[in-house]
Amino acid sequence: MHCLLYMIDMPQGKTVGIKDLATYQGVSVTYLSKVYTKLQKACMVSSVPRVNGGCALARNPEAITFRNVVKAVEGKAPLFQCVEIRQKKILLDMSNLTELYTKRPCLIKSVMLEVEDQMNIYLKKKSLIWLHSQVQGKIPEEYAKETIEWFNKTKYSI
Numbered sequence: 001m002h003c004l005l006y007m008i009d010m011p012q013g014k015t016v017g018i019k020d021l022a023t024y025q026g027v028s029v030t031y032l033s034k035v036y037t038k039l040q041k042a043c044m045v046s047s048v049p050r051v052n053g054g055c056a057l058a059r060n061p062e063a064i065t066f067r068n069v070v071k072a073v074e075g076k077a078p079l080f081q082c083v084e085i086r087q088k089k090i091l092l093d094m095s096n097l098t099e100l101y102t103k104r105p106c107l108i109k110s111v112m113l114e115v116e117d118q119m120n121i122y123l124k125k126k127s128l129i130w131l132h133s134q135v136q137g138k139i140p141e142e143y144a145k146e147t148i149e150w151f152n153k154t155k156y157s158i
């Protein structure tokens with residue numbers, strides 16, 4: 001999300017390199033490349049694959065939600081994966097299981113899935129442009145200008 005946030009203020013026609021984003025943010029280039037590959041597959045960023053290529057936002061920042069990013073990076077599988085540990089108790093008679101174990105969902109699983117549903121609803125309401133507006137009001141104006149200048153000094157332009 002931080003790296004996508006920096007891309008909002010890129011001038012039209014300017015791209016930014018993964019290496020520059022990783023350097024600026026202090027994260028591994030390899031890690032960020034994997035993340036950006038997933039974001040590109042989800043059509044959130046576009047890539048210009050030339051010597052002076054780089055990445056740009058492929059969608060309007062209003063259309064990129066936190067949920068979109070989480071789904072693209074983490075995948076579609078639920079965050080909570082129930083392995084029915086309750087059926088592995090040492091004192092459980094496997095040949096004589098009650099409905100508690102065979103027909104009712106695990107209460108922990110039910111709660112965790114409900115929490116995930118609520119989280120997804122909330123994350124869909126928060127967009128990249130929302131984040132940008134929140135950050136703009138909280139960081140010093142000089143820092144915002146320095147950030148833009150730093151990225152503008154990179155060699156990556158279309």
